[in-house]
Amino acid sequence: MLKLVGIPAPEKRVDQYPHELSGGMRQRVMIAMALSCNPELLIADEPTTALDVTVQAQILEVMKELKEKFSTSIMMITHDLGVVAEMADSVIVMYAGTVVEYSDVKSLYKKPLHPYTEGLMNSLPKIDDPKDELTTIPGTVPSLYEMPKGCRFAPRCPYAQDVCRQETPELYEVDHRKVRCFLYTDKMGGREA
Amino acid sequence: MTESGAPYLLQVRNLKKHYVSKSGFLGRKNPVVKAVDGIDLNIRKGEILGLVGESGCGKSTLGRSILRLIQPSSGNIVFEGKDILSYNHEQMRLMRKEMQIIFQDSGAALNPRMTVGEILGAPLDIFGLAKEEEKERRIIELLELVGLNKAYVNRFPHEFSGGQKQRIGIARALAVQPKLIVCDEPVSALDVSVRAQILNLMKELKHKFELTYLFISHDLSVVHHLCDRIAVMYLGKIVEIADRDKLYRNPSHPYTRTLLSAIPNPDPELKRERIVLEGDVPNPANPPSGCPFHTRCPYRMDRCSAQAPYLKQMGEGHSVSCHLVDTSL
Ligand SMILES: Nc1ncnc2c1ncn2[C@@H]1O[C@H](COP(=O)(O)OP(=O)(O)O)[C@@H](O)[C@H]1O
Ligand code: SF4
Ligand SMILES: [Mg+2]
Numbered sequence: 001m002l003k004l005v006g007i008p009a010p011e012k013r014v015d016q017y018p019h020e021l022s023g024g025m026r027q028r029v030m031i032a033m034a035l036s037c038n039p040e041l042l043i044a045d046e047p048t049t050a051l052d053v054t055v056q057a058q059i060l061e062v063m064k065e066l067k068e069k070f071s072t073s074i075m076m077i078t079h080d081l082g083v084v085a086e087m088a089d090s091v092i093v094m095y096a097g098t099v100v101e102y103s104d105v106k107s108l109y110k111k112p113l114h115p116y117t118e119g120l121m122n123s124l125p126k127i128d129d130p131k132d133e134l135t136t137i138p139g140t141v142p143s144l145y146e147m148p149k150g151c152r153f154a155p156r157c158p159y160a161q162d163v164c165r166q167e168t169p170e171l172y173e174v175d176h177r178k179v180r181c182f183l184y185t186d187k188m189g190g191r192e193a
Numbered sequence: 194m195t196e197s198g199a200p201y202l203l204q205v206r207n208l209k210k211h212y213v214s215k216s217g218f219l220g221r222k223n224p225v226v227k228a229v230d231g232i233d234l235n236i237r238k239g240e241i242l243g244l245v246g247e248s249g250c251g252k253s254t255l256g257r258s259i260l261r262l263i264q265p266s267s268g269n270i271v272f273e274g275k276d277i278l279s280y281n282h283e284q285m286r287l288m289r290k291e292m293q294i295i296f297q298d299s300g301a302a303l304n305p306r307m308t309v310g311e312i313l314g315a316p317l318d319i320f321g322l323a324k325e326e327e328k329e330r331r332i333i334e335l336l337e338l339v340g341l342n343k344a345y346v347n348r349f350p351h352e353f354s355g356g357q358k359q360r361i362g363i364a365r366a367l368a369v370q371p372k373l374i375v376c377d378e379p380v381s382a383l384d385v386s387v388r389a390q391i392l393n394l395m396k397e398l399k400h401k402f403e404l405t406y407l408f409i410s411h412d413l414s415v416v417h418h419l420c421d422r423i424a425v426m427y428l429g430k431i432v433e434i435a436d437r438d439k440l441y442r443n444p445s446h447p448y449t450r451t452l453l454s455a456i457p458n459p460d461p462e463l464k465r466e467r468i469v470l471e472g473d474v475p476n477p478a479n480p481p482s483g484c485p486f487h488t489r490c491p492y493r494m495d496r497c498s499a500q501a502p503y504l505k506q507m508g509e510g511h512s513v514s515c516h517l518v519d520t521s522l
Contacts, residue, residue, distance in 0.1 A: 024473055025473065052247035052248055052411060052474075053247070053411070053413070053452060053455040053456060054247060054451055054452065054455050054469075054470050055247075055473070056455065056457070057454075057455035057457075057467060057469050057470075058469055058470070060457070061467075061469050079384065079385070080457065081385070081459045082456060082457030082458055082459045083457045084459075085457065085458060085459050085460055085461040086457045086458065086461070088461075105461045106461050106462060109459065109460055109461050109462075119386060120385055120386060121459070123385050123386045123388070123389035124385060124389075124414070124459055125389075125392070125414045125415055125417065125418035125419075126414065126459070127413070127414050127417045127441060127456075128460075130417065130418065131418075132396075133393055133396070134389035134392055134393055134418070135389070136386055136389045136390045136393065137386040137389075140354055140356070140387070
């Protein structure tokens with residue numbers, strides 16, 4: 001198992017304690033442990049967030065290989081839009097405790113539907129498409145105790161109308177995707193994907 | 194933009210910081226960590242120099258050594274033509290007005306028992322920059338500069354979000370009107386959208402006050418966005434330094450190429466050729482012989498483990514430390 005996740009000299013490592021291993025090695029051991037009982041679903045919660053890019057690249061490669069080999073499904077929780085683009089087939093975007101968008105990965109990056117997803121993508125600095133000033137989402141995420149009425153994103157949304165501040169949007173189906181936003185309903189002109 | 198004609202604000206020559214650990218292990222000699230091991234770099238006035246590399250490569254040690262928050266082991270640090278490594282305590286204290294630092298964890302760097310007003314007032318007191326009404330006015334001005342409501346002046350650090358704490362850290366650095374700010378991973382702990390707000394603020398302030406930044410980060414897309422020139426560090430040494438576009442279009446050190454290829458790309462249709470390295474970063478207390486990167490380098494040759502390459506200019510504004518570059522020239 002340790003060999004599979006790319007740990008060099010596994011015969012020696014077996015007897016080592018976790019604190020003697022580097023961050024990347026510890027994460028490999030975690031993956032080896034999780035996969036050793038042959039699960040159908042692996043839930044990985046920010047598995048590479050604490051790691052450096054070159055080590056992150058190694059771990060992502062290992063996860064991809066093992067997914068193919070054991071046909072394990074993976075639920076990957078991350079805040080890194082780069083990691084999502086690289087690993088995911090389909091994506092759920094959450095904001096302030098609710099699912100705001102559900103999409104296949106290609107459509108999501110080609111055209112994000114929810115204004116929050118759009119804002120997130122615009123606030124990333126892009127090496128291939130540099131901008132002088134980054135677009136930002138005004139304000140901050142509301143605290144769980146002071147959830148705004150209506151759409152939770154409304155106070156920060158550039159498209160918000162009265163209806164957004166009064167009624168709560170559901171997840172509407174748009175072109176095989178789902179989005180929690182009135183823009184895609186009759187209430188606000190019925191935008192298309 | 195690169196101000197290529199501007200004079201040097203800071204010149205660092207052969208700077209070293211070797212940490213000696215107190216306890217020898219099993220009677221062996223005390224291991225020495227060569228955290229910064231012979232760094233040369235220049236920063237021009239008005240420039241943003243990026244410093245990238247993975248954790249433990251010595252970025253923070255270099256940044257803090259430049260301000261002498263850590264005492265370097267040897268080398269020269271020349272600020273506006275004066276070698277500040279020879280400065281005594283009092284001279285150095287006065288230099289702190291010229292050079293400031295902002296940290297990744299600005300929360301921990303702010304005194305929890307002081308209000309924001311007191312935090313921003315302290316440097317004004319220390320350097321005798323403003324008193325009484327003038328001081329109050331300056332504090333309000335600083336808050337407004339960094340986009341904080343002046344009504345927050347009597348609040349304590351814990352009442353602020355991560356992004357707001359970083360704004361306080363920036364305001365505190367600006368209080369003394371410094372020329373150089375060392376920014377040690379100032380946006381690394383922030384969420385994407387807050388990060389964009391802080392990056393915009395830092396860019397705006399740089400232009401407004403003609404500041405010079407040494408911007409430390411491990412995030413190559415952030416560095417690309419902000420910096421004019423970029424230095425790449427590995428195990429205490431600079432392996433490549435170049436103008437921004439030269440570095441990203443023509444990365445020449447194998448480590449720089451690896452770093453660039455490892456960035457997960459936020460475009461699922463674009464599949465970059467990825468170089469995946471073997472193994473981990475070596476222990477800096479026991480660095481490899483010859484080229485420090487040779488244990489992981491996909492291009493290593495025989496001479497790489499025997500002989501250390503040094504930083505050589507390979508073109509205008511582009512230097513690399515790798516034997517490959519010697520041979521191909
Ligand atoms: N006070 C210290 N004593 C001993 N070793 C240290 C000390 N501070 C940092 N180091 C070591 O020096 C190296 C460089 O650390 P640092 O400058 O913090 O790197 P970076 O900022 O690039 O992550 C690391 O190996 C680290 O463990
Ligand atoms: S000197 Fe040799 S080992 Fe070092 S980076 Fe160049 S090719 Fe690789
Ligand atoms: Mg650091």
